[in-house]
Amino acid sequence: MSAATQAFLEMLAAERGAAANTLAAYRRDLDGAEDALGDLAKVPRAAVARLAGEWATLAPSTVARKASALRQFFGFAVDEGWRGDDPSGALPNPRQRRPLPKVLGHDAVRALLERAELEAATGKSAAVRQLALLEMLYGSGLRATELVGLPLSAVPRDAPLITVTGKGGQARMVPVSERAREALTRWTALRPSDPPSKFLFPSRGGKHLSRVRLFQLLKELAARADLDPAGISPHVLRHAFATHLLEGGADLRVLQTLLGHADISTTQIYTHVDAARLVELVNSRHPLARRGRTD
Incomplete structure (x- = not known):
């Protein structure tokens, strides 16, 4: 170079x-x-x-x-x-369309969570860690790198929020659900302390769990939950978090903050995914739609 x-x-x-x-x-x-x-x-x-x-x-x-x-x-x-x-x-300037994110349905997410909960009930540390990882991916919409790199000090105690360092070193506050907090509490009680590591999800060498290993764990869990492993990844769960929040009525600006997007145009991709909700919104909120019902 x-x-x-x-x-x-x-x-x-x-x-x-x-x-x-x-x-x-x-x-x-x-x-x-x-x-x-x-x-x-x-x-x-x-x-x-x-x-x-x-x-x-x-x-x-x-x-x-x-x-x-x-x-x-x-x-x-x-x-x-x-x-x-x-x-x-x-330089060449190819025209390209931004692909729509893969969407994971509610039933598929439920199947993943149920399988992870069933395995965590055994009390095995690997299964409890798996549940905590899954709850944080789907419950807080974290990127894979953000999740595996979480320090142990990030675990929430009183406030239901966690500080995440995203792209470009930008920090943001992300809410942690009650389910995720419970899973994290179970994991920290079993988390190995030898060798010493500052990370919430340490590896055997004292560093943090790798992104590759996180991908593998999710795909193995998907197979055991009778789901197609090819359709499951940390980013797919992040997309599911965003899409399901939008379906529930979340504001796009709030979603942008939660996901850590620097540009709202990145977040707007989810408006294409949630087309059914947009049609319903127009039919229920547009002045002409209300006028038609009145007439």
């Missing part, structure tokens, strides 16, 4: 508070571009234009992500005086 791209990544971490996963993704994309073109601070515009052919077989979402990383780098390079031009205009 060139000194220029390394400096760009350091800027993202220091000034924008980019998360480790974000930095890793930028590093991969910039490394790939440098392998194809050479030093990005010096590469000519004509060479940048060749990336469209290099990326021709990639999915539009992947091309858009790579192009975004390069645009940001080139803007940084111009600001630093390393380049006299910004060749971003030569």
